[in-house]
Amino acid sequence: MSNMNIPYPAELAAEASPAMTDERGTFFDARSLPPVLIQYWQTVVRWRLLIAGIIGGCLAIGLIATLLMAPLYTATTKLEISREQKNVTNVEGLIPEQRGRDLEFYATQHALLKAESLAERVARRLKLATREDFFTAHGARPAGGDLAGTGFMQKERERQVVGMLLHNIEVTPIRTSSLVDVEYTSRSPALSAEIANAWAQEFIGATMDRQFASTADARHFLEGRLDDLRAKVEQSERDVVTYASAKDIVMLDTVRDADGKTQLQRTLASSDLEALNQALIAARAERIAVQSKLAAGASENSPEVLGDNVIASLRPRRAEIAAEYARLVTQFEPGYPAAQALRNQLDSIDTAIAHEVAHVNASSRQAYAQALTREKELEGRVLALKAQLDRQHRDTIQYNIYQREADTNRQLYDALLQRYKEIGVAGTVGASNIAVVDVAKVPSAPSAPHLLVNLAIALLVGLGLAAVTVFGLEQVDEGIRNPADVEQLLKLPLLGNVPLEAEEPHIKLGDPKSHLSEAYFSVRTTLALATSQGFPKTLMVTSAQPGEGKSVTSLALAVTIGRAGKRVLLIDADMRSPSVHKLVHGDNAKGLSNILAGEEDYASLIVETDMKGVSVLPAGPNPPSAAELLSTDRFDHLLADFMTRFDHIVIDSPPVIGIADAPLLGRAVEGCVFVIEAERVPIRTIRSALQRLLVGRSHVYGVVVTKVDYGRHGYGYGYGYGYGYGYGYGHDVVEAGGGKAKAA
Numbered sequence: 148m149s150n151m152n153i154p155y156p157a158e159l160a161a162e163a164s165p166a167m168t169d170e171r172g173t174f175f176d177a178r179s180l181p182p183v184l185i186q187y188w189q190t191v192v193r194w195r196l197l198i199a200g201i202i203g204g205c206l207a208i209g210l211i212a213t214l215l216m217a218p219l220y221t222a223t224t225k226l227e228i229s230r231e232q233k234n235v236t237n238v239e240g241l242i243p244e245q246r247g248r249d250l251e252f253y254a255t256q257h258a259l260l261k262a263e264s265l266a267e268r269v270a271r272r273l274k275l276a277t278r279e280d281f282f283t284a285h286g287a288r289p290a291g292g293d294l295a296g297t298g299f300m301q302k303e304r305e306r307q308v309v310g311m312l313l314h315n316i317e318v319t320p321i322r323t324s325s326l327v328d329v330e331y332t333s334r335s336p337a338l339s340a341e342i343a344n345a346w347a348q349e350f351i352g353a354t355m356d357r358q359f360a361s362t363a364d365a366r367h368f369l370e371g372r373l374d375d376l377r378a379k380v381e382q383s384e385r386d387v388v389t390y391a392s393a394k395d396i397v398m399l400d401t402v403r404d405a406d407g408k409t410q411l412q413r414t415l416a417s418s419d420l421e422a423l424n425q426a427l428i429a430a431r432a433e434r435i436a437v438q439s440k441l442a443a444g445a446s447e448n449s450p451e452v453l454g455d456n457v458i459a460s461l462r463p464r465r466a467e468i469a470a471e472y473a474r475l476v477t478q479f480e481p482g483y484p485a486a487q488a489l490r491n492q493l494d495s496i497d498t499a500i501a502h503e504v505a506h507v508n509a510s511s512r513q514a515y516a517q518a519l520t521r522e523k524e525l526e527g528r529v530l531a532l533k534a535q536l537d538r539q540h541r542d543t544i545q546y547n548i549y550q551r552e553a554d555t556n557r558q559l560y561d562a563l564l565q566r567y568k569e570i571g572v573a574g575t576v577g578a579s580n581i582a583v584v585d586v587a588k589v590p591s592a593p594s595a596p597h598l599l600v601n602l603a604i605a606l607l608v609g610l611g612l613a614a615v616t617v618f619g620l621e622q623v624d625e626g627i628r629n630p631a632d633v634e635q636l637l638k639l640p641l642l643g644n645v646p647l648e649a650e651e652p653h654i655k656l657g658d659p660k661s662h663l664s665e666a667y668f669s670v671r672t673t674l675a676l677a678t679s680q681g682f683p684k685t686l687m688v689t690s691a692q693p694g695e696g697k698s699v700t701s702l703a704l705a706v707t708i709g710r711a712g713k714r715v716l717l718i719d720a721d722m723r724s725p726s727v728h729k730l731v732h733g734d735n736a737k738g739l740s741n742i743l744a745g746e747e748d749y750a751s752l753i754v755e756t757d758m759k760g761v762s763v764l765p766a767g768p769n770p771p772s773a774a775e776l777l778s779t780d781r782f783d784h785l786l787a788d789f790m791t792r793f794d795h796i797v798i799d800s801p802p803v804i805g806i807a808d809a810p811l812l813g814r815a816v817e818g819c820v821f822v823i824e825a826e827r828v829p830i831r832t833i834r835s836a837l838q839r840l841l842v843g844r845s846h847v848y849g850v851v852v853t854k855v856d857y858g859r860h861g862y863g864y865g866y867g868y869g870y871g872y873g874y875g876y877g878h879d880v881v882e883a884g885g886g887k888a889k890a891a
Contacts, residue, residue: 148563172345174237189628189629190617190621191617194620196619197620201608201612201613201616202610202613203607204609205612206606206608207604209601209604209606210605212601213596213602215865216595216596218593219333220335220339220592220593220594221317221330221339221590221594222329222336222340222343222587223328223330223337223343223348223587224330224343224347224585224587224807225329225584226326226328226329226347226582226583226584227326227581227582228327228580229272229325229580230249230253230580231710240761240838249512253320255326257320258864259353259354260316260318260350261313261318263692264317265346265462266308266354267305267309268353269342269345269349270312272349273341273345273734274310276301276304276308281308284334284335284338284339285333286313287307287311287335289304290303290304307672312342316331316346316432317330317332317532318330326584329343329346329350329588331343335650336475336591338588339589339826340587340588340590343887344586344587345658347583347586349583352578352583359558369563376560377560380556380557381557382548382673383552383553385544386552387550387860390545390546390549396543406487410863422530424527424529427525427529428529429524430522430525434515434518437518463487463692464496465493465497468492468496471489472490472495480673512683520775521827526614529572532547542739546864585691608692616693619626626823626825626827626830627825627826627828627830628825630852632850633692633823633850636830637837639847639850640673640850641849641850642820642850643666643667643852644675644852644853644855645663645666645696645852646662646663646666646856646857647854647855652696652703654697656706664703664707667707670700670707670851671704672705673849674820680819682708683795683817683848684790684794685795685817686816686817686818686819686848687798687800687801687813687819687845688797688819688822689801689802689809689820690801690803690804690824690828691821691823694804694806695823695828695853696728696822696854697822698730698799699730699853700820700851701717701727702799704797705758705761705795705797706761709759710759710760711760713760713794714795715760715761715794716789716793716796717763717799718754718763718796718797718798718799719735719739719765720739720798721799721801721808722769722776722801723773723801723808725738725766726767726799726853727765728765728766733758733763736767737765738766738768739762739766739767740766740767740768740769742767742781743770743779743781744770744776752764752767753767762793773801773808774806774808777812779807781810782815786815786816798812800813800819803816803839804832804836804839805839809839809843809845810839810842810845811843813842813845813846814844818846818848818851819840819846819847820848820850821837821840821849821850821851822849822851822853823851823853824852825848825854827854
């Protein structure tokens with residue numbers, strides 16, 4: 148026997164039956180909706196009552212809750228929170244300006260608006276813990292009863308007030324602006340406005356208090372640091388003076404540069420060295436001048452001689468005497484007494500001049516010696532001062548270290564002192580970056596409850612709850628819900644699907660035009676195409692569990708075969724729980740069990756029915772072991788004998804799970820049809836049953852899904868499992884007003 152690959156259900160569904168109907172009979176095109184949307188729609192239709200109940204319950208709860216709610220009033224105060232604080236004193240504040248961090252700044256301010264400390268300030272300002280109207284406006288009872296109790300109860304009530312304030316306050320920033328709405332909601336409109344305004348004022352006060360507190364802390368910190376630095380400055384300056392005294396460093400002149408650092412200009416040693424060096428230069432020049440005069444030698448015409456006062460007075464006198472002497476000599480002889488006397492005077496004057504010249508030369512030599520001595524002394528003093536200055540230069544290195552430390556401490560002290568004064572000035576000026584734009588007014592209309600909003604929320608909650616519930620139920624239900632899933636889940640062809648009928652199925656089989664008859668006729672047609680010889684000669688119908696419709700399917704297949712003019716024998720092989728005789732209103736006193744037990748006259752046990760071409764062999768009495776009777780060769784011989792009398796044999800087999808009868812029967816027939824009740828048997832059970840049949844070498848033609856509730860699932864007739872005309876009359880739909888069929 149050959150098994151044909153039947154292109155179920157997707158290909159034929161798309162080609163043969165593109166039209167679909169909903170539960171009201173309205174047509175829509177299956178090709179116009181994606182398969183996923185169709186599945187969702189079918190799920191909604193399948194659980195429509197549950198979904199409607201959940202949504203209706205949520206709406207009812209929302210309506211009742213809205214009607215029972217007390218009216219609430221919301222008062223709003225609008226604040227402007229500036230990023231930059233007003234700098235009244237033109238002194239930099241304690242918190243530096245940080246551009247580009249607006250998001251962090253405003254997030255911090257919004258969080259501070261809902262701080263517990265702010266709620267405590269509002270509660271203390273308005274004395275809410277002692278006001279009964281506050282608790283009445285919030286529908287609460289004061290904690291601890293009478294306030295005249297213990298302090299613990301007082302604190303409990305204050306905590307209760309703070310909790311209610313934080314629960315009812317709402318901070319709403321206005322996008323792309325520095326404005327913030329502070330909203331307070333309660334049952335009292337006046338109280339809501341009062342608390343909203345107090346909240347804004349206390350927020351401004353808390354901000355200023357934090358600024359002042361931070362300034363006070365900074366001042367206290369700077370005072371301690373200034374005391375430490377003052378002591379360091381004094382000690383470092385004392386170290387400078389002590390070291391200078393110890394090292395004989397006498398500063399004559401010091402200056403400070405632009406950075407406040409001390410720059411050394413002159414010390415006493417450097418000043419003395421400078422003066423001595425100048426004196427040495429002068430002495431050396433004087434000595435060189437005297438030496439040059441001395442080296443040139445003294446003469447009567449030398450500048451020193453010519454400049455001598457004595458010589459200068461003698462020379463005119465000598466010139467006069469020499470002139471007189473020359474006159475007398477011309478008149479008289481050189482021995483003339485008068486001439487002789489003049490000559491003696493000239494000699495005396497020459498002697499005096501020579502003596503004076505010698506005296507001048509002696510003075511020059513003495514001056515040279517004095518100049519040389521003075522130069523040597525000055526050179527010695529200069530060398531000594533240079534050595535002293537070199538020592539001071541080496542000592543100045545450590546001196547500069549002390550001096551730099553003193554300068555650094557002094558600069559730190561001056562900077563901190565300046566900052567201390569600035570913070571003191573800035574802290575005493577109460578400048579705030581928060582301003583009230585609109586004060587809260589007493590609301591004239593309640594802000595809650597909103598009936599439409601609450602119903603919308605209830606609807607959304609109902610939809611969500613229904614979706615979760617349906618999803619859970621869909622996950623729990625592992626049965627075949629959509630017949631189109633058979634090929635995907637079981638890897639077997641779908642032979643057909645049978646609708647769920649309110650009446651007895653075997654009664655509907657009597658009407659060839661009923662949906663049930665049309666469904667089984669489609670199954671028979673598909674089976675006829677399943678083999679190259681046409682409809683199987685011997686066919687077994689089984690299922691995984693009892694009650695899935697295999698007996699009705701067996702009878703329906705036999706009836707459709709008989710209507711085609713064939714002789715068909717329906718054998719009830721379910722000897723443990725026979726049901727075929729009930730469907731044909733026959734007797735089960737004798738039957739298959741008797742034949743397998745040894746009864747020879749089995750022809751008399753076959754019952755003719757009033758259905759065309761259909762004969763029935765009942766199951767007979769329940770044997771002790773049905774499996775042992777079926778395991779013999781007698782059943783094979785019995786089928787061979789029956790085939791000489793009938794064209795087709797249909798066997799109603801017991802279920803597969805837990806019983807060995809079905810695999811034994813499957814070996815004796817050409818093939819079997821597996822019946823699955825929609826949404827009942829889990830997929831794992833069905834697969835286990837099919838595995839047992841395959842192990843027993845049974846050939847499974849395909850699957851028939853029974854008891855499909857089209858109205859519940861929304862499939863409509865003619866869903867498209869390979870039957871273009873659907874169940875009934877093609878695309879006919881029975882109108883609601885009468886029984887006349889109208890072609891689609």
